[in-house]
Amino acid sequence: MKYTHHNNELNFKHVGEHVYLKGWVQKSRNLGGLVFIDLRDRFGITQIVVKPDHKDYEKALKIRSEFVIEVKGVVLERESKNLNIPTGEIEIEVTDLIILSAAETPPMTVSNDSDALEETRLKYRYLDLRRPVMQNYLIQRHKITQAIRSVLVDEGFYELETPILGKSTPEGARDYLVPSRLYAGHFYALPQSPQIYKQLFMVAGFEKYFQIAKCFRDEDLRADRQPEFTQVDIEASFIDESDIQSLIEKIMVHTFKKVLDVEVKAPFRKMSYKEAMETYGTDKPDLRYELHISDYTDTFKDIDIPLFNGKTYVKGLVLPNGASLSRKQIDQLSHLVKKNHGDALAFIKLTSEGYSGSLNKFMNDEHYASFNLNEQDILFLVPGDNDNALNALGALRVELADMFNLADPNNYQFVWITEWPLLEYDEEEKRYYAKHHPFTQPNDPKVLAENPKEAYAKAYDIVLNGYEIGGGSIRIHNQEVQKLMFKTLGLTDEDVKHRFGFFVDALKYGTPPHGGLALGLDRIVMLMTHTSNIKDVIAFPKTQSAKDQMMQAPSDVDEIQLKELHLKVGE
C-alpha cells in the first residue's frame, strides 16, 4: 500500500519526513486562518494543518467531520503539544490534500463519549462501530479468538466445520427452523450447539476437534443473550476430566497473557457444585471476594424468633465494615432477597454502641457473642429451605460486593465447578431433566439405574469472576448407558429412535471414551474487555426482541417465496 504510516505512529523522531496518510476527519477547525484537521484511522489520530496560502486551502475549508481524505505532507514539531496522544508532539503540514469521500452530517457523534441512544446506535451501527471504544471491542475479540485457536492448533486439534442446516431435536431451548423447498412440511433446524456432530467426530476417529461455532436459540432474550452466539466447541477422545481441564487452563493462561498481558495462575481451583452452592449460594461463584455463607441453623435452635419458626434452615453471611448500611439500604437488600426466593432478611450489626438489628428483641448478649462479630461487621440472615436460602444469599452476596466495590475488575479468579448432579427433577412435570445435556456420563451408571436422584455427572463448568464461561463433560460412549439415560428422562423408545436413532446407532460400532467442553466466546470477550453489554462485543447484534435495527430483519418476503416453501402465514 502506498500510505506510509498509520495515524498513531508519527512523533518527534519523524520531524522533517515526508509522509502519506489517510483516514476519516475526526474534526476540522479554522483557527486564525489555519485549518486544523484531526485525521483518524483504526489506530489513532494525527493533526493536519493547512495554511491559507496553500493551493488546497479552499478544499480544506470544505472538509467536515467524517470526510475521508488522503494527505501528503511534512512532519513538523507542534507549537502547543498534546501529550495525551502518541502523535501529540507533531503535526503534518499539507503538501497535497485529496478528498476521497464527502460526508453528510452523521446522525450520531462519532466519538467515545457519544450520548446517542442505543436505538440510534444500532440503526447506524456502521457509525457506532467507528467509535474507537467499539472498534477496540471487536479488535480484542479478534485477538482473543486467535489466541484461543493457536493453543488448540498447537495441541493437535483439528478445526472442523459442522452443518448449520441440521435437524430439529427439541430438548431444552427452542430451535430456529428453516423450511425446506424440496420437501413440503419438512424443516431444517439451526444448531443449538454442534454437540452431536462433535461426538460423531469422535466416533469417526478424529480424536481432537474444535470449532469456533455459531449456535442458535429462539428464546426470549435477556440482557446478556442473543439469538445467535459463538462458542469455542472442543471435543477429544481417550481423555478424562483432568485432560480437558488442563487444556482449558492452558488456553486461558495463554490468552490472558497474549491479549491483556495478565498472568493467570494454573491449575485453577476446583470446587464441588455442593460447596459452591453452600458457600456462595450459586453454581458460578465470584471468588474475588470472600463473604462466605454459613449455616446458623444450630445457633438459632434455642432462640425463639418468630421469623425463623418452622424454617428448616437459617443461613447467613458476614459483611465486614458493613454496619454503616442505612435502614433504607437494608430494606432494598431485603427486597432483593425476596425477589430471589428468600423468605426474609434479618440482620445483626456490631458498632461502637453495641449490638443492634432486626432481631434485637429476641436476643441477649450471650446470643450475640456466639456470632464472633468484629466491630463494624453486619451479619445477614435468611431463613428458609436450603436451596432458597442459599439462592437468596448468593444474590445478596453479589449485590454487596457491587455496593462495596469488593470485586477488582483486573483480578481474574477462575474456578472449576465439579461433581454436578446428573439430573434435575421437575416437580410439576414429574420428570427428570438433564442438568447439562442427555449425553453426559454418569459417575456410576448403577446409581443412575437405581436411584437417579443421587446420580452425579462427570461434568465441569469453568467460572470466571461470577460468570460461567464454559461447560463440559465426559460423554456417554456406551449404547446401553445412553439408552438408560434417555429412558430416565422419560423418552420412549420411539422418541429416541425418531430424534436420536442415528446417534444411538453410531455408539455401537466402536466408540472411544470422549469428552469436551464449550467456551462462551461472547462472554469471555465481555469479561476481558470489561463491558457488561453483550451487544458491544458483537458486530451486528439483535435487539432484545431479536430484531436487526439496521437491516430491519426479520422482514416480510414475497408471496412467491412462501409458495415455493409450501407455507402460509396464519395468525
Next chain:
Amino acid sequence: MKYTHHNNELNFKHVGEHVYLKGWVQKSRNLGGLVFIDLRDRFGITQIVVKPDHKDYEKALKIRSEFVIEVKGVVLERESKNLNIPTGEIEIEVTDLIILSAAETPPMTVSNDSDALEETRLKYRYLDLRRPVMQNYLIQRHKITQAIRSVLVDEGFYELETPILGKSTPEGARDYLVPSRLYAGHFYALPQSPQIYKQLFMVAGFEKYFQIAKCFRDEDLRADRQPEFTQVDIEASFIDESDIQSLIEKIMVHTFKKVLDVEVKAPFRKMSYKEAMETYGTDKPDLRYELHISDYTDTFKDIDIPLFNGKTYVKGLVLPNGASLSRKQIDQLSHLVKKNHGDALAFIKLTSEGYSGSLNKFMNDEHYASFNLNEQDILFLVPGDNDNALNALGALRVELADMFNLADPNNYQFVWITEWPLLEYDEEEKRYYAKHHPFTQPNDPKVLAENPKEAYAKAYDIVLNGYEIGGGSIRIHNQEVQKLMFKTLGLTDEDVKHRFGFFVDALKYGTPPHGGLALGLDRIVMLMTHTSNIKDVIAFPKTQSAKDQMMQAPSDVDEIQLKELHLKVGE
C-alpha cells in the same frame, strides 16, 4: 495424556521399549495360535501380538474389527517385515490389553478401498469418515484453513463475525428463510454471502476484514454444489485491484508451500475476460495445456460449405496427435458440442495418407494447406455466433484434455481474469443483470450512465486449473454511482429503499474506497486434495436433493412449533 505413541511412530529404533497405545482394531486374525491385531488411529497402524499363554489371550480372541482397545506392551522386531508402512519393522507384544468399547459388525468396510454405495456412506458418515482417505481430506482442509488464515492475520486483517440471521434481499439465488416467532409473517434469511456486512465494516473503518464464512443458497444442486458452503471472505479499504491480487497471491504461495510443499510462482498471469473467452472459450481457462481457439471465419470466406453458410463465425482449435480419434469418438464430441450450444462440429485430419475429414468434398489442396497442420493433427471447427461457438469449443477443449491426459494434476496454473463486463443483458426479461453483483465499481461511471452495455467492471476472478476459486472487485463507494447502478438494473427507488435503503444511506457518511474478494474454500480443498466430489471435503454434506442422510434432515416438526411460528403448511 497417558499414551506414549501414535500408531505411526514406532520403528526399529524403539525395539525393547515399553509403550502404551490405543485405537481401533483394523483387523484381528489368529495365526498358529497367535492373535495378531492391526491397531489404527488417525496417524497409522501398529501390529499387536498376543501369545496363547498370555493372561489376556481369551480377551484377545473376542476382539473384532472396530473394537476400541488400549494396549500396553513391548516393541519387538517383526519376523516378516512389511516395508509399506512406517511401523512395518516392529510389532508390540502385549503385556496388558483393555477393551474400551466393543463393536458390532459395521454396515460398511472401514478401509480406503471400501466399495460401499454413496447412500450407505452418507447414512453412516461416522464410519465413512474413519477411512484414512476421508480423514485426510478433512485434515488437509484444516491445514489449508490455518495456512490461509495465518497470512491474513499476519497482514493485519481482523477476523470478524457477521450474522447468520440476516435479511432477505433477493437478487440472483434463492434465500433460505427462517420464520420469526416474535413477528408473525416475518422472516430472517441466511446469508448468500456477507457482502453487505463486509462493506459496512469498511464504512465503519476497520480497513481490513476477513472471515471464514458459511454461506447459503437454496438452489437446485449440481454435483459440485451444496446448500451451505464456506468462503474465505476478505475486504480492505484504501486499496486497488493490485493490492487485493498481491494479497491473494501471497495466500496461495504460502498455502501451497505449507500444505503440499509445492512452489507456486507469483505474480500470477493476468488475462482479460475477452481473451479468456476468445482463446479458451470460457471465463475459467485451464492453462495446464494449450489447445488455443482460433478464428477461421476469414479462411472459409471463399469456400462454399453448406454447414457454414449464413453463420457469422467459424471458430476452431487444433489438437496435435489427435488424428487417431475414431469416427465414433468424434461423433461423441459432436454431441458434446451441440449440448454446449454449438451449431455443429466439423473436422480436418492430416495423416500420412493426406487430408481427410467431414468437409472433404468442399475442399481442395490449396484450402487444406492454409491451415498449416502437422501430420497427426486434427482441426475441429464450430460455426455459429461468437458466444455459442466459443462456448462449445471451450467445452470441447476440456473434454479433449481429459481424453488425452493433457492436464497434470500436480501442475497448478493460476490466472487472474480481469476486465469483466459490468452487466449482462437478459434478452427475454429485457433487463440488465450484474455480472458479479450490484456493488461492483464500474471502470467509468460515465459509460455506465450512457452506454451500459459497454461498461467494464473493476472485477477479477482467480482461476486455478479450470476452476474459479475466487472472485472479487473494487466496490462502489459513492452513493450516486450506487443509485445509478440500481437504476440500470431496473430497481425502482422504492425497491432500493426497501431492500438496500440502509446500505445506500451508509454510503453517504464518508465511505472509503474499498474492495475485496471471496475464495471458495470447498473448491480449493478439492483441488489441493485431487478429489472431484465436493462431499469428500465436507464433514457432513447434504445429498444432491439437499438431504442429510444420516440425521434425516429436513424432517417434520411438532404442530406446536409451527403454531409458535404462525405457519401452516400448504400443498
